Every structure is written in C-alpha cells, then in structure tokens.
Amino acid sequence: MSGPEGSDGSGGAWTWWTAGRLAILGFAGVLMVLAIVLIILAAADREPEGSGERQDALAGSSNVCVECHRTTTPGIVDQYGHSTMAAANVSCQDCHEVAPDHPGAVEHADTWVLASPTTAMCEQCHPAETRQYLASRHGIPAYVAMVGTEALSGDLLEMYQSIPEAAPNPNEERNALFALEGPDITRFACEACHNIGRPAADGSVGECQQCHLRHEFSLEQARKPETCNACHIGPDHPQWEIYQESPHGIAYATGGETWNWGVEPGRATVVDFPAATCAICHMSGFGAAGTTHDVGDRLTWYLFAPVSELRPNADDNRVQMQTVCLECHNENFVDDFYADADAATVAVNDWVLESRQIMQPLRDGGLLTAEPFDDPIDFVSFELWHHWGRTAKFGAWMQGPDYTQWHGAYEVLSDLAELEAMVAERLEAVENPGN
Numbered sequence: 001m002s003g004p005e006g007s008d009g010s011g012g013a014w015t016w017w018t019a020g021r022l023a024i025l026g027f028a029g030v031l032m033v034l035a036i037v038l039i040i041l042a043a044a045d046r047e048p049e050g051s052g053e054r055q056d057a058l059a060g061s062s063n064v065c066v067e068c069h070r071t072t073t074p075g076i077v078d079q080y081g082h083s084t085m086a087a088a089n090v091s092c093q094d095c096h097e098v099a100p101d102h103p104g105a106v107e108h109a110d111t112w113v114l115a116s117p118t119t120a121m122c123e124q125c126h127p128a129e130t131r132q133y134l135a136s137r138h139g140i141p142a143y144v145a146m147v148g149t150e151a152l153s154g155d156l157l158e159m160y161q162s163i164p165e166a167a168p169n170p171n172e173e174r175n176a177l178f179a180l181e182g183p184d185i186t187r188f189a190c191e192a193c194h195n196i197g198r199p200a201a202d203g204s205v206g207e208c209q210q211c212h213l214r215h216e217f218s219l220e221q222a223r224k225p226e227t228c229n230a231c232h233i234g235p236d237h238p239q240w241e242i243y244q245e246s247p248h249g250i251a252y253a254t255g256g257e258t259w260n261w262g263v264e265p266g267r268a269t270v271v272d273f274p275a276a277t278c279a280i281c282h283m284s285g286f287g288a289a290g291t292t293h294d295v296g297d298r299l300t301w302y303l304f305a306p307v308s309e310l311r312p313n314a315d316d317n318r319v320q321m322q323t324v325c326l327e328c329h330n331e332n333f334v335d336d337f338y339a340d341a342d343a344a345t346v347a348v349n350d351w352v353l354e355s356r357q358i359m360q361p362l363r364d365g366g367l368l369t370a371e372p373f374d375d376p377i378d379f380v381s382f383e384l385w386h387h388w389g390r391t392a393k394f395g396a397w398m399q400g401p402d403y404t405q406w407h408g409a410y411e412v413l414s415d416l417a418e419l420e421a422m423v424a425e426r427l428e429a430v431e432n433p434g435n
C-alpha cells in the first residue's frame, strides 16, 4: 500500500536529489579540470627560460659514481644532473677523485675521494675566480678574524701578508671572545660564518660552496641576496636587514621574481636587473663593470674597523663601485651621495674617538681589568663601535635609514652617555673610597 506511494514519493525525492548531486559533481568536475589546467600552467611558468638547461644531463650516464649514487644519494645525483657543469661533462670524479696521498683523501669505491672537495679542485678549471677570492677578505683573513695570525703555518701566514686588504689586523678583543666561548659554542657560531676562509688539509683555502650550494652550483642561487644573508646579518653587520629596507631591496622583494637571474656572467645589464642586489654592487659583471670574486675590489673604506680608514686602493675601488651605480643613476647623484656618506663615516669615527677619550682616565689609572669581557664596561665600549657605530655606517652606505638612526646613531649616543656615567662613578669611588 505504501509501496507505490512511497516509491512515488521517494522517487520524486530521488530525482531531485540525484539532479542536485549530478549538478554538484558536474561543478566539481569543471573545478578539477580548471585546477589541472592551472597546475600545468603554473608548472610551465616555473620552467625557466631556455628550459633545455633544466634537463637531466646524467639521465643516460654510465659513470660508476652516478650509477651507484643514484640509489645511495639520489638527491645529489638529481641536483648535479641539472647543473651547467654536468651539461659540460664535468664528472663527479673531477671534483672528488684524488691521489691516495692527497691530504684528506678517503678510500672509496676502488679509488680515493675527498668527502668535501677543496678550492684546489675548483682552481684546476676556475683559476681566475679562485685567485680573486683568495685575494679578498673572504679568503684567509676571514679565518684570521677568529683565530688570529699565531695559529697560521708559514705558507698561510705568507698568503695572509701578501693580501694588501688584509690590514687592518684583527681586533684582539674579538679573538678573545672566540677563546672565551670555547669550541663547543664557536663551532656553531663564529666558525659557521668565518669558515668561508678556512684552510683545508691540503693547504688550499676557502669554501666556494658557501655561496655555490652543491650540487646544482646554480648562478641564480649564488646571485640572490638570501645567499649572502647566511652571514651578513645581525646587530654587528646587518647588511641583509639594511638591504630589505632600502629602495633596492624593496624593488627586489616586490618584483625580483621577474628578473633575469640566469643571465650569462659578464652580460647582465639594467634590463636584466632593474635594481641592485648585494652581488650586483659587490661582485657581478654589470654593464661596464667586470665580474669579480674579490669582494674588496669596489670598497673605499674599512667600514668594519672601529675607526674607519681609507683602503690602500681607495681611489680605484671607488671608481669601480661608482661604475656600477652609474648604470642606473646619474653622475651628480652618485657624487653627492658619496660625499654625504663619506661625511657620515667621519662623524661616526669622531664618536668612537670620543668614547676612547672617555675611557682614557680608567686606562691611565689602571682601573680596567686586564681581561676583556669580564666587566660590564667592556661590553658597553665594545658594542658602541662594534654594533652601533658599524651599523650606522653600513646603514648610510646601503640606504637603511632605520639602521643609521635607531639601531645606529641613537644607540651610539646612548652608550656614550652610559660610558660617561660609568667612568665618573669609578673615578669617584677611587677619589672618595669612603662614599
């Protein structure tokens, strides 16, 4: 009895429900097709220009290292397969395989390899880049900055002394900090950055892979400012933070994905990079400026020093940096900017000299402890120039007003006032021991 009726009724409901469901399914289907199309479009979009470069050059390789490592460390083989070097037939052996007596060699797969290829390996095929790098403060001076010169062997000391820009000598206070903190800490601290100039067992110096991350060795990656920010960051050298605040950094953050990161070295122009990056200003071939791996080549001042002095090749270096600026700015703009930034540098120098004068009576009176970093006043006088003085200078030169002002000049003034109060208190305590 209720059968037909029920069946009728439920039939009506069924039809309505099915139609609704079909409509939903249809809609979902359209959405899915759309999504697939979008994913394909996005993937095509991500494929860089000249996508031939991105093909796996090791796809059909019968190289013994490749064949076995395809299962042992597939990531490494895949990354290397997509590099320019693999496409140019540079093999795993070219970087890793060495003679059995090569310092640091480990016996492996019927031959001898280096677990971490040194600059001596890269130098065989890239002598110019290696020579420039070793003549810069990214070479042995970066290592000396931590450990001082006493730890160097004869050859390394000679290498250090042959670098004109190695002077001024490292500040003893900071080497003291390295010793004070000890190896359990410094392995993860100073060394993680300063190993860019570490000597290897075979006597060669430096680690190219700090900027050229293996195993893609991609130009795009080396050129991006994030690569430099691994080390050029923090209160004492906030180049990364300053860059982010600068007009150049803002142009990068808001449009950098459209820039031509893979352009052939030495060929880049303002068409490829409408604004500057760390690498453009300090390293890249750009318009009339040639590529360099000597990051000191374009610098006028020793800005990291407590009191900045001009570099040995200041005039030439200035012309080289300005050649880069002039690709995008006019001559008056650049000349005016340099005159103003020179003046800011001298003004910070004057404050640091003033801080030394404030401290002088304590030195004269033998009222400072012999050890660095065991007295609060050591920290204030150190931070005054090491953090804030330097930051003010870097901010001025690289267009970071907040760093020049609130993380720089303001903090210097605050520390000058604090130092004066601390010194007065100590002198008072000596003159009136009863108080």
Ligand code: HEC
Residues within 6 Å of the ligand: 064, 065, 066, 068, 069, 072, 092, 093, 096, 097, 106, 108, 109, 111, 113, 114, 115, 116
């Ligand atoms: C028969 C397989 C096989 C072959 C052939 C082979 N490897 Fe390996 N390799 C391995 C394995 C397994 C490891 C250890 C991986 C691990 O620890 O995860 C290794 C480790 C390494 C390491 C790291 C060594 C270390 O001490 O940290 C390097 C570098 C290396 N191989 C390079 C090469 C090179 C270059 C070749 C060609 C000359 C090669 N391998 C050939 C299997 C192989």
Ligand code: HEC
Residues within 6 Å of the ligand: 065, 066, 069, 073, 076, 077, 080, 085, 090, 091, 092, 093, 094, 095, 096, 115, 116, 117, 209, 214, 215, 217
């Ligand atoms: C252009 C030079 C170069 C080439 C070519 C090269 N490597 Fe390396 N490889 C390096 C460098 C540099 C390191 C050390 C990285 C480090 O210490 O941070 C390294 C490290 C390694 C390691 C140890 C690191 C780890 O994470 O396990 C293995 C394994 C390795 N390479 C295998 C290979 C294989 C296999 C090939 C060929 C497919 C190859 N490499 C080609 C430069 C190279």
Ligand code: HEC
Residues within 6 Å of the ligand: 084, 085, 088, 090, 094, 095, 117, 118, 119, 121, 122, 123, 124, 125, 126, 208, 209, 212, 217, 218, 219
């Ligand atoms: C056996 C010779 C050889 C060795 C060893 C070698 N390279 Fe290369 N490298 C080449 C060749 C060839 C090219 C490709 C040049 C080209 O096509 O423009 C190249 C290109 C490069 C490039 C540019 C990549 C690009 O996309 O244009 C970088 C960066 C590089 N090598 C870094 C290194 C580093 C770092 C080492 C040592 C760890 C090293 N190379 C060791 C031969 C070598």
Ligand code: HEC
Residues within 6 Å of the ligand: 141, 142, 144, 145, 146, 168, 169, 170, 171, 174, 175, 177, 178, 181, 186, 189, 190, 191, 192, 193, 194, 230, 231, 232, 233, 234, 237, 303, 304
């Ligand atoms: C985050 C990375 C990083 C860490 C950690 C680090 N440094 Fe540095 N250090 C740098 C950079 C980058 C510079 C270059 C600043 C400049 O030129 O403006 C520098 C500059 C220096 C200088 C001045 C240059 C010179 O050769 O005189 C000294 C000295 C120094 N560091 C010592 C140390 C010591 C000692 C430690 C550990 C207590 C340490 N650094 C920790 C990155 C680092």
Ligand code: HEC
Residues within 6 Å of the ligand: 136, 137, 138, 141, 142, 143, 145, 165, 192, 193, 194, 196, 210, 211, 222, 223, 227, 228, 229, 230, 231, 232, 278, 279, 282, 283, 295, 296, 299
């Ligand atoms: C692994 C850490 C590390 C990376 C990555 C790194 N640097 Fe440095 N850089 C240092 C250290 C350490 C110093 C200071 C060496 C010294 O003066 O003792 C330094 C110094 C410099 C200097 C000053 C040189 C001088 O003569 O005073 C410049 C400029 C510079 N780096 C630019 C760059 C650029 C541009 C990049 C990225 C393309 C970069 N660095 C990536 C660690 C690094």
Ligand code: HEC
Residues within 6 Å of the ligand: 119, 122, 123, 126, 129, 130, 133, 138, 206, 207, 208, 209, 210, 211, 212, 219, 222, 223, 265, 266, 268, 279, 283, 284, 285, 291, 293
């Ligand atoms: C501080 C970061 C940094 C370090 C360290 C570094 N490179 Fe580079 N390298 C770069 C940048 C950035 C470029 C791209 C230059 C350009 O845009 O013109 C580059 C480009 C190259 C090229 C391609 C140059 C050309 O003209 O074809 C080679 C080859 C190379 N580097 C090798 C090396 C070798 C070898 C070492 C170690 C001895 C090394 N690099 C260390 C940042 C670095």
Ligand code: HEC
Residues within 6 Å of the ligand: 225, 228, 229, 232, 239, 240, 241, 243, 248, 276, 277, 278, 279, 281, 282, 298, 299, 300, 301, 302, 303, 304, 305, 321, 397, 398
């Ligand atoms: C618009 C160009 C430009 C850009 C972009 C730029 N710099 Fe600089 N940089 C300069 C100039 C100019 C100086 C000061 C040069 C002098 O001493 O005359 C400088 C100074 C430095 C110094 C100080 C060297 C010393 O004497 O202590 C370091 C280190 C440095 N830059 C690293 C970087 C890093 C890392 C980036 C990116 C995060 C960067 N720069 C971005 C132009 C630039």
Ligand code: HEC
Residues within 6 Å of the ligand: 247, 248, 251, 270, 273, 274, 275, 276, 280, 281, 321, 322, 324, 325, 326, 327, 328, 329, 334, 337, 399
């Ligand atoms: C690749 C092109 C390029 C290079 C190279 C370059 N700049 Fe710039 N710069 C720009 C752009 C783009 C702006 C943003 C212009 C604006 O604010 O309208 C800018 C802005 C500036 C500003 C801020 C101007 C203002 O009115 O606020 C200063 C200062 C500056 N650059 C200095 C330099 C110096 C110094 C150099 C060389 C060390 C340099 N630039 C290299 C493209 C470049």
